[in-house]
Amino acid sequence: MLTRRNFAARFGLAAATARLLPEMAYAQRAAINGSDLPKDMVWLNANENPAGPPPVSLAAMQQALPTSGRYHYQEFREIYATIAKSEDLSSNQIVTGCGSSEVLHTSVDAFTSSTRPLISVSPAYEGPIELARALGRPVILTKLREDYTADVRMLAEEADKAHGGLIYVCNPNNPTSAITTAKEIDWLVANLPANTTLLVDEAYLHFGESPDLKTALPYVRQGKDVIVTRTFSKIYGMAGLRVGFAAARPDIIERLTPLRMNVISIVSARAVVAALGDRENIVRERRASLGHTRRELCAWLREHNVKFIEPQANFIMIDVGRNAREFINTMPRMGVAPGRPFPPLDNLLRVTIGTDPEMAKFRDVFWKVYKT
Ligand SMILES: Cc1ncc(COP(=O)(O)O)c(C=O)c1O
Numbered sequence: 001m002l003t004r005r006n007f008a009a010r011f012g013l014a015a016a017t018a019r020l021l022p023e024m025a026y027a028q029r030a031a032i033n034g035s036d037l038p039k040d041m042v043w044l045n046a047n048e049n050p051a052g053p054p055p056v057s058l059a060a061m062q063q064a065l066p067t068s069g070r071y072h073y074q075e076f077r078e079i080y081a082t083i084a085k086s087e088d089l090s091s092n093q094i095v096t097g098c099g100s101s102e103v104l105h106t107s108v109d110a111f112t113s114s115t116r117p118l119i120s121v122s123p124a125y126e127g128p129i130e131l132a133r134a135l136g137r138p139v140i141l142t143k144l145r146e147d148y149t150a151d152v153r154m155l156a157e158e159a160d161k162a163h164g165g166l167i168y169v170c171n172p173n174n175p176t177s178a179i180t181t182a183k184e185i186d187w188l189v190a191n192l193p194a195n196t197t198l199l200v201d202e203a204y205l206h207f208g209e210s211p212d213l214k215t216a217l218p219y220v221r222q223g224k225d226v227i228v229t230r231t232f233s234k235i236y237g238m239a240g241l242r243v244g245f246a247a248a249r250p251d252i253i254e255r256l257t258p259l260r261m262n263v264i265s266i267v268s269a270r271a272v273v274a275a276l277g278d279r280e281n282i283v284r285e286r287r288a289s290l291g292h293t294r295r296e297l298c299a300w301l302r303e304h305n306v307k308f309i310e311p312q313a314n315f316i317m318i319d320v321g322r323n324a325r326e327f328i329n330t331m332p333r334m335g336v337a338p339g340r341p342f343p344p345l346d347n348l349l350r351v352t353i354g355t356d357p358e359m360a361k362f363r364d365v366f367w368k369v370y371k372t
Helices: 004-026 055-067 073-085 099-111 126-134 152-161 182-190 217-221 250-259 266-277 279-303 325-334 356-371
Strands: 094-097 118-122 139-143 165-170 196-201 226-231 244-247 315-319 348-352
Touching (some): 099 126, 099 165, 099 196, 099 226, 099 244, 099 250, 126 139, 139 152, 152 196, 165 182, 279 356
Parallel strands (some): 118 139, 118 165, 165 196, 196 226
Antiparallel strands (some): 315 348
């Protein structure tokens, strides 16, 4: 078991600090802190789900709280089995983590080395990339295509040149909200170079409506060199509860398991199990509600001739036609906090899809800045 203390001893302070990076880098509230910020700020900066945990999960957590003085180790076999079963997997095909961040980190740790790079696109979700860099592992980032999608052939080529490595595909991608199609993932799995593992981060998968977007879990069931990560932070609205999991072949899971911290919180685990009990309804309703709000926003942007990348996640990249930093700096003072900059996509502003009233306020504030 890897504890915080022996992790620091093994990899040095820089690497240990990398463990904390998501908190600092992605809790962007810190970046836009200030006493002059409006109290009723609309936070559209961290791709959270405004619906929060479903009521069944809130009730389960209330019940769990008084018993949280114990570790509850004896319950986890069943909890893991429930999570695995929800995706037609066996318990030995998953490992849970503190959010999907933890299992992304263990994957990078186990499947990259000083000679085996992490290979991804730029920009992609920074968590795995920052960790690889902090561990001193080589990182190769390929360019997105004109339509902001990942070039899977280029990813495979880089892995081939390096004689193996870990290819990280975030699908849908953060920050672009664009997808890698099922056909392209299929090609990539069929053409993985030797010593190469594919890591597919499906944090936002449930929000996608494109028929070309499919989960990579079938490849896990087929025993391919593929790891799929999922999180309860997004569609389930449990970002603060910190639960995610990786799905992979049992021998891959065996390599990841010793690198994780420990079991997850029993309060969070009970919330997850309760949500999985009503999974189909929860996912269907939330997906429909997000889809409705997202379509309205897209229609408004089109009406106003504002370009954007067709979104498949719970956020959208809007082309503001000039450096987006102006919006990032100005909008919070007007009560709406958009995402951070994502170089090299300097003219694009990432905006999380919030509630309908939140998006009404977003449109109002965005338009005032856009018109100036
Ligand atoms: C693509 C992607 N993967 C993983 C994560 C990590 O989230 P969590 O650790 O809450 O599962 C995030 C967070 O925003 C993300 O955008």
